[in-house]
Amino acid sequence: MARAAVSSSSGTPRRSQRNIKKESDQVTIKQEEEAPRGKGTKRSTQSSTPNASSKRVKLSTSPDASIGTTSQRRAKQEEDVDAKHPSPSPRKQKTVKTKAEKAAELQEKKLKAYTQFSNSSLFPDFQHPTPDECKLARRILAELHGDRNRPEKITAPTNRAGCGDSASVLDALVRTILSQNTSDKNSTRAKLNMDKVYGGSDKWDAIVAGGQPKLQKTIESGGLSQSKSKVIIDILTQAKEKYGEYSLNHLFEASNEDAMREMLGFQGVGPKTASCVLLFCLRRESFAVDTHVHRITGLLGWRPKDCSREEAHAHLDARVPDEDKYALHILIINHGKRCEECRAGGKSLGKCELRKAFRSGKVKGEAGEDVKLEEIQTIKQEDHDVKTDHDAIAHAVEQPA
Template sequence: MAPRRTRASAAAELQVESGQQVSSPPPEPAAKRQPLKKAPAKVKNETKVEVSKKPLPTRKRKAPAPKEESPVFGDELPHNLGSLPTPDTDDVDEAKEASPPKKARRVAKAKQIADVKPEIKDEATSADVKTDGKPKKKATKAKSHKLTPGETPYPDYAHPTSEECYEVERILAKKHGKVTAPKSIPMPSLEVTGCGEVPSVLDALIRTRLSAATTGKNSSNAFKGLVKTFGTLKEGVGKGSVDWNKVRLASQTDVFEAIKSGGLANNKSKDIKAILDMVYEENQARYAALKKEKETKTEADGPAGSENEPAQEKNTEIQRVESGVLSLDHLHLLSNEDAFARMVQFPGIGPKTASCVLLFCLQRPSFAVDTHVFRLCQYLGWVPKETQKGQPPVNRETTFAHCEARVPDDLKYPLHQLLIKHGKECPRCRAATSTSSERWEEGCPIEHLVSRYGAKKGEVSPAGKAAPKTKRAAATKKGKGKKKVDSDSEEAESSDLSDVEGDDDYE
């Protein structure tokens, strides 16, 4: 019987006839085989053999051909942006007009921004004041302290009463000596700056500005520097004081060098220069108005306060301007409120400085509040410890406004002086003292009237226990922190600081 013929045996017979090994796998059907391209022959000297550019069939997507940048010919820009701007005109308007719509919007926006920048630059330049050939920023615009003279920010707080004020004045006068306001203003000292105790209002204002945030010794050294550099007036109301018009005409650098021993010389020199420029402009305006009033013989044409000014003083004011002497003495003609409002418009002049000039130079009742007065007003309970909703927080500015309305006028001068003296000398009311201080046991004459803030000052909590110390105070006790004034103190200032330090707080 013949063996059965299968497909596998038939295929094996065919492979034997064609010379293939029987063990080789059967070839794929011809219909399914992909045509292969012959590989280029390798040459020993690695000469290139041209290959057909016809792409091989593949299922992969063709990679996009790389974009070639169009070369720039002549003045033509790439990407159809138009022509290059000519160097002599820097005009790019034609190039922008040729931009595609989307790019044109971006270019238009960029042009709009570019058009605004020069205006801002010009505006800033116009606000600059050239000093010694170098541009200098003009003083900042006068600030508003939002104080209404005669009105307290805490109308529901009934302290201090007149009785409380008279009691404190009586006790402190017994301890430190009786204080009364002088009947006349002394001639200006060239050794001590002071806080405005001079006849000239302008002189008083700048002296008080020099006294801010520094010791009396430093401010006096700064004033001596101005005297040495610019000289003094030999006649007139400002006789014996600095020639402020020479200071105005000098550079800020010269003013800085003259007062650099006084501290904060950079800020103070800028403020002094700006104040003197403002006073000069004001003097010129008043001069023109007084001349017009004199010609028309109509008081309505005169400057502010001229209705209260005698004819002789008007002539003196005119002569002073013609002589090149700067002056603010016309503030004598204004009310307390108007004079105060005018002074706080000057750069670097806060409520405290303006109040000092009112008190010491213009001889008006005003309760100036420095750091010592502020601290004692808090201890005495003359300002609220906690304010009601909608009321401003308690600070030196609000303390001034509140006490200005409540302290009797006849006590404003003596209480100001006595509180400063007591705040500097009392072993318990000074800023840098505590229950562990060496002189604490000496006591305080107003101990029964004060309630000091902070555990270091002996404050007791409502529960009857000592108030908890702050983390900073604890760190100091352990020697891990720097020596710090008691946590209740509003600032760590030396008791030797000038009476009017700190108007820089309002800048």
């Protein structure tokens, strides 16, 4: 009776403690499901009741809520780390060099290399060619192509570009630049067109006034016209600014080293170009190394197999006797253009008189001893008598077109 009285006086049915807790849990879960899940929210495993055995999901606002993407959050975290732990040595900024700075750096390297090896070989232990080997090569090549001697007077050719063949140092330098990395035919076409467009071979004022684009178009038949035209304009401009006229003839009074250093100071002028001007125009003893000389001296064993043209120039200029430099330079180039075996891409057929003389250490000696000139005839007559049969010599020579 007492229990019934209590129940009726309250007006509501009595609920157990378990039912109250269950309903409370349902309300909590419902509220969490209805709450909007926005960006920047994260789940928390903290329970809503300290005594509950199960964990509940609770929404909390992250301080990075405004950062939506993973990459943005990662970047923000890296910034925070950098702010807390600054780098002891900040990253060094890469310096970008201007064209002028690059050109100055290149000129400095050229002059340094020339100064280091101007009077000696880079390969002091490489004992070839010997003076007698040079004389042997000259004798054989002279029989094949006719000997060469320096003329008494220099006259600039009017029907070809030439390579340093001029009484004017500036003209000789320009002609040699036109001959770089191209055939004689192409360089001649470029030079003749240049004379036609500007009205002569030494119209330097007109060339500079016309500008680089006009000169580039004028000499395009010679190849590499963009770089060559820029080099020529720069040399003319520098000569005018430095000496008050378009001339480099003061180099006639300079020493070999000073003349080489001044020419190498121009961008686009290397050891081969400067050496050609020194040999032909200034009439000094210098052994220029072009692609033919580099190839054939390699075949003869006159230089280390893997040395560059610049290294070969330093080595051969120190080894070849002065009295043979002019003739050997021209004869080797002539032979390199005409001999079927020694020309670029040629195959050894065992018929080239020059290569036969130097093959297998037969003449130059295994230990590098001097050549015995009396062996020449024995070697040259292995297959036929060259002295009496000129046709036998001509088999190794390509007739000019």
